[in-house]
Amino acid sequence: MRALASDAGRAHVIGVTGSPGVGKSTTTNALVTRYRERGARVGVLAVDPSSPFSGGALLGDRIRMSEHAADPEVFIRSMASRGHLGGLSWAAPQALRVLDAAGCDVVLLETVGVGQSEVEVAATADTTLVLVAPGMGDGIQAAKAGILEVADVLVVNKGDREGADRAVRDLRHAVDLGDRSEPGSWRAPVVRAVATTGDGVDDVVAAIEEHRAWLGSDGLTARRVRRASHEIEGLALATLRARVGGLSGETRLDVLAGEVVAGRSDPYAAADALVRSLT
């Protein structure tokens, strides 16, 4: 990993996020097709338990395999969103670095747009796509979940369905509401697409390219510093968390917790004791 660090930093990392059912995997798949047509080497990192990219066979469920799985210029890596020591903040950037160092020009980072850690990970991309689907108040749900704030490009997927016009209008309105009109600031475009047929996917790619151009090399560096900060902090906290597991005696976490449950201590005093024993 240390050795890989110097080979990384070339890929454009594109986050793809949104609620379950909005078509993240289909969109990711359509984007892979477009980037492959341009001859790009493409990485896919799926941090989404419901993604066919990350799903294994379970309960007899036959997961639809990506049409790109056999393409030697497409690298697919999936990870569950649980079970990583220190969480996604640490594990996802590491997996990204592998795909980057493998020479991918583009890495698509698919995460489910629900959940604190998952949204944070999507927000560390160079360009973050937030997908919504028409109907069911998805735009409103997205706004409530706070995922609009992280959007560089908004995609109304399933754009041939009833209510797509309204979803586009609502989202543009939401973007206007959030717009602070600073000169030179980026205003997230709202693009309509039908990922299953490929309609509008070129517009999505165009919006991504436009955002990348707007970022420029300074903007890109700022995004990467933010991503690296996220990773470094995650690694450091994972190290400290591992130390918690190695404590013995009175500062063992379960001993501290037992004292709290018994009413002989409170969580703040226990946390102070824990911090002191770690530092």
Add this chain to the structure above:
Amino acid sequence: MRALASDAGRAHVIGVTGSPGVGKSTTTNALVTRYRERGARVGVLAVDPSSPFSGGALLGDRIRMSEHAADPEVFIRSMASRGHLGGLSWAAPQALRVLDAAGCDVVLLETVGVGQSEVEVAATADTTLVLVAPGMGDGIQAAKAGILEVADVLVVNKGDREGADRAVRDLRHAVDLGDRSEPGSWRAPVVRAVATTGDGVDDVVAAIEEHRAWLGSDGLTARRVRRASHEIEGLALATLRARVGGLSGETRLDVLAGEVVAGRSDPYAAADALVRSLT
């Protein structure tokens, strides 16, 4: 908060989790009704951006208010799943303690069953309900998301819909697969309910009571030690994270990250430096 600690520890904490759209809020609402009928004081903590319990008015969306909002024996507290320093692991147990110390007999902890932090929080309840809805492979999705493992009671909500029989059967099968048949171990029952009409909600309450009886006082203490551990660790990590923000000079996080992005350092060395400066 310190003072509250000694007044807490009486409430039975019931986690309610599941994918968006399975009817968590409706089920929570139905459970509040049942517990109020028994004269219990009830707390609701909604950690779910899509919950009407937690939603404010946004984009003209009129959030359906809980029928229990005006009941003086029902305490409702909502929190967004983002924006808490140190995350949910720290903030949710704190909010739970307030509801507990306010004399609630039962606290319903509603979290969306997607996302690492959210599932972890649901898993710290005394009894965790995992909801699925028929169709759309929800049982399979739940299994993939790893939320079956945290279930003490499985509820097939919308149990009057087509596919409910199959969902019940699939989930029982999934429970059997995961069953290690240790003597005296708890086997999560699968209960069918229609939260909107109240059908089957008594069975859900019965299953919760049964689980509570099985836990006994030792089991309950063990759950509370686990919850307190989660909180203490979260508080300690929040303290350390706050210290990261206060660092200056070479160990400032953005300076370390800048060196990584420039290729002069790697994330591991940077994380080591960060840990050293914190400890």
